[in-house]
Amino acid sequence: MYNELRSHVLKLLKADTRLDGRRATEYREPIKVEQGIICTAEGSARVTIGGTQVMVGVKLEIGEPFPDRPDEGTIMVGAELLPLSNPDFELGPPSIQAVELARVVDRGIRESKAVDFKSLCIEPGEKVWLVIIDICPINDAGNLFDASALAALAALKNTRFPKVEDGKISYKEKTNKGMKVVKDPVSVTVCKVGDALIVDPLTEEEKIIDARLTVASTADGTLCALQKGGSMPLSVEDVEKMVAIGISKGKELRVALER
Amino acid sequence: MGKLLIQDKEIVVPGEIIAEGMDHLPGQGTYREGDKIIAGRLGLANVEGRAVKLIALSGRYIPKRNDTIICQVIDVGFSGWRVETNSAYSAMLSVKDATSEFIRRGADITHYFNVGDYLVAKITNVTSQKLIDISTKGPGLRKLHGGRIIQVNCNKVPRIIGKAGSMVSMIKNATGCRITVGQNGLVWLEGEPKSEYIAIEAIRKIEQEAHLSGLTDRVKAFLEEKTGKKVEPGVEEPELR
Amino acid sequence: MTYSKRLNDRKMDELRPIEAKVGVIERADGSAMFKIGNTWAYASVYGPRNLYPKFMQDPQSGILRVNYNMMPFSGSGERVRPGANRRAKEISMVSEKALLPVLDLKEFPNSVVDVFIELPQTEAGSRCAGICAASMALADAGLNMKDLVAAVSVGRVDDKLLVDLDYSEEAYEDGPVADIPIAMMPQSGKITLLQMDGEVTKEDLRKAIGMGKEACGRIYEVMKKALKEKYEVQ
Numbered sequence: 001m002y003n004e005l006r007s008h009v010l011k012l013l014k015a016d017t018r019l020d021g022r023r024a025t026e027y028r029e030p031i032k033v034e035q036g037i038i039c040t041a042e043g044s045a046r047v048t049i050g051g052t053q054v055m056v057g058v059k060l061e062i063g064e065p066f067p068d069r070p071d072e073g074t075i076m077v078g079a080e081l082l083p084l085s086n087p088d089f090e091l092g093p094p095s096i097q098a099v100e101l102a103r104v105v106d107r108g109i110r111e112s113k114a115v116d117f118k119s120l121c122i123e124p125g126e127k128v129w130l131v132i133i134d135i136c137p138i139n140d141a142g143n144l145f146d147a148s149a150l151a152a153l154a155a156l157k158n159t160r161f162p163k164v165e166d167g168k169i170s171y172k173e174k175t176n177k178g179m180k181v182v183k184d185p186v187s188v189t190v191c192k193v194g195d196a197l198i199v200d201p202l203t204e205e206e207k208i209i210d211a212r213l214t215v216a217s218t219a220d221g222t223l224c225a226l227q228k229g230g231s232m233p234l235s236v237e238d239v240e241k242m243v244a245i246g247i248s249k250g251k252e253l254r255v256a257l258e259r
Numbered sequence: 260m261g262k263l264l265i266q267d268k269e270i271v272v273p274g275e276i277i278a279e280g281m282d283h284l285p286g287q288g289t290y291r292e293g294d295k296i297i298a299g300r301l302g303l304a305n306v307e308g309r310a311v312k313l314i315a316l317s318g319r320y321i322p323k324r325n326d327t328i329i330c331q332v333i334d335v336g337f338s339g340w341r342v343e344t345n346s347a348y349s350a351m352l353s354v355k356d357a358t359s360e361f362i363r364r365g366a367d368i369t370h371y372f373n374v375g376d377y378l379v380a381k382i383t384n385v386t387s388q389k390l391i392d393i394s395t396k397g398p399g400l401r402k403l404h405g406g407r408i409i410q411v412n413c414n415k416v417p418r419i420i421g422k423a424g425s426m427v428s429m430i431k432n433a434t435g436c437r438i439t440v441g442q443n444g445l446v447w448l449e450g451e452p453k454s455e456y457i458a459i460e461a462i463r464k465i466e467q468e469a470h471l472s473g474l475t476d477r478v479k480a481f482l483e484e485k486t487g488k489k490v491e492p493g494v495e496e497p498e499l500r
Numbered sequence: 501m502t503y504s505k506r507l508n509d510r511k512m513d514e515l516r517p518i519e520a521k522v523g524v525i526e527r528a529d530g531s532a533m534f535k536i537g538n539t540w541a542y543a544s545v546y547g548p549r550n551l552y553p554k555f556m557q558d559p560q561s562g563i564l565r566v567n568y569n570m571m572p573f574s575g576s577g578e579r580v581r582p583g584a585n586r587r588a589k590e591i592s593m594v595s596e597k598a599l600l601p602v603l604d605l606k607e608f609p610n611s612v613v614d615v616f617i618e619l620p621q622t623e624a625g626s627r628c629a630g631i632c633a634a635s636m637a638l639a640d641a642g643l644n645m646k647d648l649v650a651a652v653s654v655g656r657v658d659d660k661l662l663v664d665l666d667y668s669e670e671a672y673e674d675g676p677v678a679d680i681p682i683a684m685m686p687q688s689g690k691i692t693l694l695q696m697d698g699e700v701t702k703e704d705l706r707k708a709i710g711m712g713k714e715a716c717g718r719i720y721e722v723m724k725k726a727l728k729e730k731y732e733v734q
Contacts, residue, residue, distance in 0.1 A: 001374060001375040002375065003375055004375065004376075004377065004403075004405065004406075004407075005407065005408075007405070008405065008406065008407045011452070012452050015451075015452040015453070017452050017453070017456065019407070021456045021460075037620075038540075038573060038574070038620055038621045039538055039621060040538075040573060040574055040575055040576045040621045040622065040623070041573035041574075041621075044573065051526050051527075055571070055620055057571065057572065057573025057574070057620070058573065059572065059573050059578070059579035061578060061579065078572065078582060080572075080582050082569075082616065082618055083546075083567070083614070083616050084525065084528075084542060084543075084544045084616040084617075084618045085525065085527065085544070086527055087527060087528075087546045087549075091567060091584075093583065094582075132572070132579050134571065134572040134573055134579070134582070136571050136572075136618070136620070138524075138525060138542065138618075139524075139525045139526050139527055139528075140527065141526060141527065171576055171577050171578075172576065270727070270728045270731045270732050272639055272648065272723075272724050272727045272728065273602065273639050273645035273646065273647055273648050274602075274645075274646065274647035274648050274685065274686060274687040274720070275724065276687075288644075290646060292688075297646070297647075297687060299604075299644055299645065299646050300639070300642065300643065300644050300645055301639045301640065301642060301645075301727060301731070303731075315642055316642065316731055317529075317530065317640060317641060317642035318529075318641060318642020318643065319529055319547070319548060319549075319641075319642070321607065321608075346548075347547065347548035347549050347550060347562070347608055347611035348550070348610075348611070349550070387609070388559055388609055388610065389608075389609055389610065389611075414642070470731075
């Protein structure tokens with residue numbers, strides 16, 4: 001179905017350009033992070049990468065800890081591919097694409113230990129904070145992975161704990177205590193088309209890529225999560241190159257977060 | 260005495276009162292209720308004498324007979340192809356409307372057109388239930404090889420084409436690209452990567468500024484700046500070549 | 501004690517601050533954002549487009565499908581569990597019926613126009629904000645519409661009638677409360693959505709609807725301005 005498109009993209013890449021005039025490893029402009037946009041959430045952010053826009057909200061609940069980790073709270077990430085944001089998305093229970101998106105974002109935060117789960121303990125063995133991060137795309141013009149991971153991190157950093165009275169949360173009153181986020185994991189999805197590697201794919205490009213590798217890394221360059229996608233295999237050399245691109249481009253995204 | 264409550268070339272929105280009294284005539288996109296003429300959609304007001312109509316600025320393509328469109332093959336049957344038309348309806352291309360060659364019954368027709376192919380076709384019939392027939396027999400009608408497709412607002416297609424094809428011809432001359440504009444809002448382009456992108460930028464500029472006067476001069480200046488060459492004004496030519 | 505002064509210091513007929521913008525979702529055929537106070541709605545329109553399964557098709561006209569959804573973090577209390585619930589289903593249905601009377605889809609037999617309403621943040625009046633956003637998005641999508649639809653909630657708190665109740669007023673406990681969401685076609689003044697919960701007299705209902713009509717007129721002006729802003733010469 002997309003043979004013509006694919007060969008055209010390859011032709012453009014030979015001339016070091018893409019469908020929208022960008023170079024292979026260039027992100028779209030602008031990259032914008034807006035925090036604290038939703039007053040009903042304990043933390044929130046809206047991330048814009050070119051035409052793609054994603055909202056993330058954080059809600060906090062009190063729950064019981066897992067028996068094997070009595071002094072740790074936890075996080076949960078949900079994603080809904082809203083039909084609002086893309087004509088190809090449908091109503092209904094989360095699709096496998098939505099589940100993958102949520103799980104990749106979850107792993108980036110969890111495995112980097114960006115949030116110290118022990119700091120989410122209220123009463124060991126009894127009560128801990130449950131941090132629920134929900135991803136909602138507003139306009140999907142491609143690369144929901146990177147935009148969502150960045151928005152999730154920005155929303156976490158923006159999170160304030162609500163007041164707790166008699167073990168019940170008083171959502172209307174936020175305290176000054178913010179969520180302690182000690183690492184900055186960002187994701188960069190590097191895609192392979194033919195022999196070329198590109199970042200920040202457009203919707204059209206997402207249809208014709210051979211493989212993708214989402215690389216989540218922290219500020220010091222440590223890898224914290226990986227996810228290979230697409231139906232073609234990658235060589236070890238491919239992976240090395242993609243990881244290097246992922247780490248270096250991650251720095252650019254982190255700059256947008258700090259702006 | 261009737262009164263016009265809006266100005267020519269003003270944007271009006273659904274429900275907005277355009278005129279009062281019986282002196283004006285409700286044209287396309289408007290309706291009369293009592294002594295009022297009211298906007299029946301969002302559009303650009305066009306006042307000509309006593310008649311007021313609204314020119315559409317947005318909305319998906321509505322298939323019309325004799326339109327030349329760019330469409331994509333989505334299915335191959337025994338006696339023809341189903342194509343996607345960038346509208347609410349798909350269309351049928353039957354073997355007899357695709358080629359003058361003799362095709363044996365039951366022959367493999369994918370060798371003419373296959374799933375995924377883009378075609379330049381003419382709409383030959385639209386029924387009340389929106390069953391659509393198209394043909395690829397005729398000058399300029401063909402399968403598209405290479406190049407790329409972009410989507411534009413189909414309401415701006417007349418401005419992209421320009422008077423008798425003069426606007427698109429100017430872009431072709433300035434960029435050296437081959438360009439075919441479908442009335443359904445799909446545009447096919449092929450050229451050198453850099454100049455192809457300049458052509459797309461020029462088309463986007465027309466799309467955004469279609470309602471402003473002096474469009475041709477601004478597009479000419481844009482093309483000259485981007486290509487660094489003097490651009491000849493477009494010549495009038497048949498729409499599709 | 502009577503409700504002599506609104507908890508939010510608004511006048512009885514005063515709306516919360518409104519922000520409206522058209523064309524906010526690039527991929528949609530029409531889109532809009534409508535924010536009233538802390539209630540915030542997005543709407544996108546896709547279509548007219550193919551409709552399957554076939555038995556849903558209407559050979560006389562295109563059909564309208566509206567889906568209302570609160571984002572999981574949009575409620576002031578606990579997280580809203582994603583997916584359709586009874587409340588969202590009912591609001592989707594009444595919103596569809598509120599918008600349908602202005603639309604003419606006869607030109608598009610067998611097709612569907614999909615409207616998706618999403619609320620990132622809510623504090624009372626979310627169905628009304630959703631209808632306002634959807635109505636602008638439908639106009640932006642270039643469909644034949646004889647009018648826009650403006651919506652607001654009116655109501656009674658204790659012995660006062662007022663417009664655009666916020667959460668503190670919906671939850672007022674020192675006297676009876678009635679919450680009456682209304683949608684109207686501003687041009688004809690006809691009502692396309694009317695719901696009520698609480699207690700109110702016949703006379704007060706008539707007065708409240710009158711106040712709603714007046715408020716919808718003001719909302720219509722905001723919507724009109726937002727639509728013109730997108731298309732007008734810069």
